[in-house]
Amino acid sequence: MERENQTSISEFLLLGLSNQPEQQQIIFWLFLFVYMVTVTGNLFIMLAISLDVRLHSPMYFFLANLSFTDICFSSVTIPKMLVNHIIGRTSISYVECMMQMYFFIAFGNMDGFLLMVMAYDRYMAICRPLHYTTVMRPGLCILLVAISLVITNLHALLHTLLTTQLSFCADNVIPHFFCDPYPVRKLSCSDTYISDLMVFTEGGVVFVTPLTCIAISYVFIFSNVMKIPSTQGIQKALSTCGSHLTVVFLFYGAIMGVYLHPSSSYSAADTVASVIFTVVTPTLNPFIYSLRNQDMKIALRRLILTKAIL
Template sequence: MENDNESSSRYFRLQGLSGNPQIQAFMFFLFLIIYLLTLVGNSAIVASLQLNPNLCSPMYFFLGQLSFLDMCYVTVTIPKMLDNLLLGSQVISYSGCFTQLFFFISFGQSESFLLAVMAYDRYAAICHPLHYADIISQRVCIQLTVFSWLTGVLNSVLHTGLAARLSFCSSHEISHFFCDITPLLRISCVSTFVNEVVIFVAGIFVVFTPFLCILVSYVHIIIAILMIPSAKGRQKTFSTCSSHLGVVCMFYGTILLMYMRPVSYAQDHDKIFAVLYTFITPLLNPFIYGLRNREIKETFKKSNWKALLAVRTY
């Protein structure tokens, strides 16, 4: 038992998505492609916002923050997963596991609040267009962004600190493909009641509060859109927030299914939900925003033409 305690204090073993070597080889290339596409897509969004001086409104500022968050989000989990798949090892150190957990929660919760901030931005633009510049000033943009990041970090400190105090003497095999809070609680050999209560209470603040803000914002937005007399005007106004609405549905749909229930009710298909909100959502975000936003598409096309002309000239 002493040896088990000592070894479990040094590392955890991630169960992964599959133990089949052939499937693991397929997953390595699949998730490598997903990771590269996510970085390229979100980098293209950030670059487009920097290249076009006309894309300096608060909406694009928050979009740039979202793209940067998504790149950080996938970088926390996928590189270690690819390393394990390539080497055929599922081992992660104790410190590495809790470091991964800390940044994963930080970026995830920051994105939750940032999506609420973006909904508030759309509410101000659609419902109070004449006062929009005063409501969402540059100073307010920075304050809301800092608040989103800071809230995510503080929430992560709370959960990571409580999880690090647990004992994992009976097992150190995590039934997941990265270090997440719920799988860690399952392998603890001491009571996790405090952790579960904190997850539920904090979840009300960091998940339901932003979600409620988004819901209230869109209720006012829909009312304002319905009051527009022309169908073309209603369609044009709704198009400015349809991309954000799609991202919100993907993000909160999987988050609510994953975390807002007791640990004992968790099922094996949680890994599928984890893949959706950890990998697929950050991958689709730049395509949802980029393909539906004319200004971003035009900026990206112009930058490609300039790069192509520069290469030919050289």
């Protein structure tokens, strides 16, 4: 009966990033602009890849999936924050909060796994060019994405279910603009040892595995590139990896700064840092890939001109 009373809260209150009305207004318009850029930019990348036959390759197939994941990742958190600001409320129901947490974990980790398979694709293209077409077949590409999808959803389901087992007492105020797993667990009045343990064990494996595979791929890539006799050949090989590495450093750098410590030590600085990979990274991805990739720039230019003519 005591446990039932403890978990009887039906909603959480999202404080957002500021409690000052003027700053809240600025943040609202900034987030609205960023969200529109994120959706538009990633949609253009997906359309350009689907409509341009020259981009029908494994690398761009994975990029299209990354763009779709980034749209979903941003859509999990930002629209709710925008709607709450418009209607003048800060609440989110318990069920909505758990659903938001589930999809946040799923799509966030899906980004990492897609970056991993993209690194493997670059490894095959640079280090095993003669075997590239026979290994990176459409069936394998689809299988890699499907496996990543299954792993990340099971991972999200596990941690969401662990959170639903926690007891929540009177405090239901989340100092964030969405139901981030760490500040939510910090509100619990029950022992979060098991939940934190799973974060550092199973969660650690899911986090470290893609990062380790990316690092190993680039060790082989760089060692192979250094054997290329011409400087022009080195630049051409590395140009295909520059965009990917930029996204990897931005994405994993922000995550390491937020989630590599117990949930009990979550602070306001972590809230600001989490904005980088929840809001900034999905927005920058389309620009990073389009501005550094000549084929993508040509395809996007052709798409924009076609739309303008129509």
